[in-house]
Amino acid sequence: METYSLLKVIGEGSFGRALLVRCKSSNAKYVVKEIQLPKNRTKLENSRREAILLSRMKHPNIVAFREAFEAEDLLCIVMEYCSGGDLLQRIRHQNTTQFCVDEILKWFAQMCAGAKHIHDKQVLHRDLKSKNIFLTDNGEVKLGDFGSACILNSSKAYAQTYVGTPYYVAPEIWENKPYNNKSDVWSLGCVLYELCTLRHPFQAPSWKSLILKVCRGAYPPLPNHLLYELQYLVKQMFKTNPKDRPSLHTILTSHRVSRLLHSHLPSQAIELKEQGRRTGRWNREEGKKVANLLGERSLIKTSFEGTELTEGRFESREPGHRKQWAAEPSDTVLQVLANASLASSDSMASDNQALTGVSEESKDSRQRRQWEREPPERLLSLLEKARLNRAFSTFLINRGDDDPLVGPLSQPQRDSTDGPEPEVAVDEDRLQPRSDDEDTDFEEESPCDWIDEVEKMFSKH
Numbered sequence: 001m002e003t004y005s006l007l008k009v010i011g012e013g014s015f016g017r018a019l020l021v022r023c024k025s026s027n028a029k030y031v032v033k034e035i036q037l038p039k040n041r042t043k044l045e046n047s048r049r050e051a052i053l054l055s056r057m058k059h060p061n062i063v064a065f066r067e068a069f070e071a072e073d074l075l076c077i078v079m080e081y082c083s084g085g086d087l088l089q090r091i092r093h094q095n096t097t098q099f100c101v102d103e104i105l106k107w108f109a110q111m112c113a114g115a116k117h118i119h120d121k122q123v124l125h126r127d128l129k130s131k132n133i134f135l136t137d138n139g140e141v142k143l144g145d146f147g148s149a150c151i152l153n154s155s156k157a158y159a160q161t162y163v164g165t166p167y168y169v170a171p172e173i174w175e176n177k178p179y180n181n182k183s184d185v186w187s188l189g190c191v192l193y194e195l196c197t198l199r200h201p202f203q204a205p206s207w208k209s210l211i212l213k214v215c216r217g218a219y220p221p222l223p224n225h226l227l228y229e230l231q232y233l234v235k236q237m238f239k240t241n242p243k244d245r246p247s248l249h250t251i252l253t254s255h256r257v258s259r260l261l262h263s264h265l266p267s268q269a270i271e272l273k274e275q276g277r278r279t280g281r282w283n284r285e286e287g288k289k290v291a292n293l294l295g296e297r298s299l300i301k302t303s304f305e306g307t308e309l310t311e312g313r314f315e316s317r318e319p320g321h322r323k324q325w326a327a328e329p330s331d332t333v334l335q336v337l338a339n340a341s342l343a344s345s346d347s348m349a350s351d352n353q354a355l356t357g358v359s360e361e362s363k364d365s366r367q368r369r370q371w372e373r374e375p376p377e378r379l380l381s382l383l384e385k386a387r388l389n390r391a392f393s394t395f396l397i398n399r400g401d402d403d404p405l406v407g408p409l410s411q412p413q414r415d416s417t418d419g420p421e422p423e424v425a426v427d428e429d430r431l432q433p434r435s436d437d438e439d440t441d442f443e444e445e446s447p448c449d450w451i452d453e454v455e456k457m458f459s460k461h
């Protein structure tokens, strides 16, 4: 850490702080993300995953990894600094002035290229949202925050848990169906919609309303003045059946909108799918090897002694306070949930509004709001014990568990993908004519080159 000097603290995330630092030798600025390392071995491995996954991603539209090290109880990930801030800030800054179509297409093309790179390596980001997409000073877009990312193999598609942000989470997550690359496509659809309208597509006054709208794919249509191609694309990305959603490969290569996107991408940003498959695919066996490796080795060990970052950086930080429903709600939980107001997403300004409990306002809205239709049984059970929190923040979503929503995450959670695989019921009604299994990735098994890279990363020190 002697290599860097602290410029300022730029933010406090759910796992720790983000610091802006300057490299003493090159004078270049970087962001150091500090992650409090848990004592528990499994959680420890999970915390390291972000560093490992980010280190693997090398793409002009992904925040570049520089190095990672452990110091005392912190894991520090040093990464590229994106001085333009995040896309959410940028959207808010617009107030009511719409972005021009060229800007929307350029940013969207770049985020697709970045996300496609991730998918080609058989990794899911799982928390794509405007807050996790960064801008450089020359207006390029970079995907960041790999804290929720996971390596996907076909068995993982049935995993019990998912780490994501409720407002951006795809229907299959709530419906306890398998998830795959198409779940990230849904989240990117939300970001595209935000760029087009400055509003979130699924605005809702309560958890239940939000989840119902998502599961029905019910969103206000884009304004007519927008390009037909964009309207069509949003519609495709919000197909409730993941099989009907185009993959990023399709969006970039053979979709109605591809030609428009290409004109906004440098040629090196679009990688051939086959190339991605050759270099980055995981299979179950290789995945296990890396998991073992992560368990056995630690990242670079360093000491912070005598560094400029030492000051004030080890003060004890209480894990974020979690708001919960009272143990004994006065009404049925469902009724309460049906009327509890979510942070309203009007003008994208609402993710700062935490829910504070069953207020007078929610009692009033209880009388106003009636469900048009009963939600599916599965949904009801999910909601039954849902914790009241901010739906624009990252949550651990336990599918088929007693505790469906945990969060906002204040400390690393175990992504228990190794639990028993639940039965997955296919709802035939939802299957739409354009089902296209070929467009869903992550089913192939092929050798991977990760092991070498992870080995190198550890053996350097």
Ligand SMILES: Nc1ncnc2c1ncn2[C@@H]1O[C@H](COP(=O)(O)OP(=O)(O)OP(=O)(O)O)[C@@H](O)[C@H]1O
Residues within 6 Å of the ligand: 010, 011, 012, 013, 014, 015, 016, 017, 018, 031, 033, 063, 079, 080, 081, 082, 083, 085, 086, 131, 132, 134, 144, 145, 147, 393, 394
């Ligand atoms: N590479 C980066 N360049 C510029 N700003 C960054 C970068 N990475 C993070 N930030 C900023 O630092 C702050 C903290 O980010 P971080 O990812 O640690 O947490 P968060 O996104 O606020 O919360 P969460 O942990 O829930 O994702 C945010 O304001 C974010 O915009």
